[in-house]
Amino acid sequence: MKHLPLACAAALACTLSIHGGTALAESSNSKSYSPGVADIMIATQVRHAKLWLAGDARNWDLADYEIDELKEGLEDIVKYFPVYKDVPVGQMIEATIMAPIKDVEAAVKAKDRARFTAAFDKLTAACNTCHQSANRPFIVVQRPTGSAFPNQSFAPKK
Numbered sequence: 001m002k003h004l005p006l007a008c009a010a011a012l013a014c015t016l017s018i019h020g021g022t023a024l025a026e027s028s029n030s031k032s033y034s035p036g037v038a039d040i041m042i043a044t045q046v047r048h049a050k051l052w053l054a055g056d057a058r059n060w061d062l063a064d065y066e067i068d069e070l071k072e073g074l075e076d077i078v079k080y081f082p083v084y085k086d087v088p089v090g091q092m093i094e095a096t097i098m099a100p101i102k103d104v105e106a107a108v109k110a111k112d113r114a115r116f117t118a119a120f121d122k123l124t125a126a127c128n129t130c131h132q133s134a135n136r137p138f139i140v141v142q143r144p145t146g147s148a149f150p151n152q153s154f155a156p157k158k
């Protein structure tokens with residue numbers, strides 16, 4: 001610190017170094033941005049839709065990927081937001097949806113479309129059970145009626 005007055009003798013250099021410090025702080029702040037529960041839910045919604053489109057088309061590799069991503073998002077909530085707006089969402093996720101996720105995984109591994117369809121509907125029901133218990137009965141998810149992703153192919157690789 002003994003060198004500081006010397007460095008600041010040149011006023012311009014001093015200003016530059018202060019601004020440099022600010023810029024550095026800002027960029028490290030933006031690096032520490034992390035998504036909240038609502039952001040993870042939007043991602044979950046996308047994965048839920050893509051999971052259906054993939055499984056419905058018997059694209060088991062993609063379905064496997066989507067259920068895995070869906071699970072990881074929910075696991076992040078358990079880990080980082082166990083209680084959210086006074087709702088014990090972590091426990092609720094463990095209790096309502098982890099078993100249906102396992103069933104979907106098993107159906108995908110078995111490449112069994114009928115089993116997948118049944119497991120997917122149970123998964124969807126679990127999403128809605130949790131929304132009801134979390135005081136969000138107005139958030140209702142369902143089987144997609146079509147693709148919202150015209151730029152992605154869900155057909156299995158030949």
Ligand code: HEC
Pocket residue numbers: 037038041042044045048070087088089090092093096097123124126127128130131134136139141
């Ligand atoms: C804790 C139990 C829980 C489970 C399980 C759950 N959600 Fe949610 N979900 C929530 C909560 C709580 C919110 C509201 C978040 C907020 O208020 O910021 C929410 C919000 C949403 C939203 C609204 C997002 C928006 O901003 O429009 C969607 C869509 C959604 N969830 C989809 C799903 C899907 C699909 C599943 C199942 C694969 C699922 N959720 C499973 C608790 C859950």
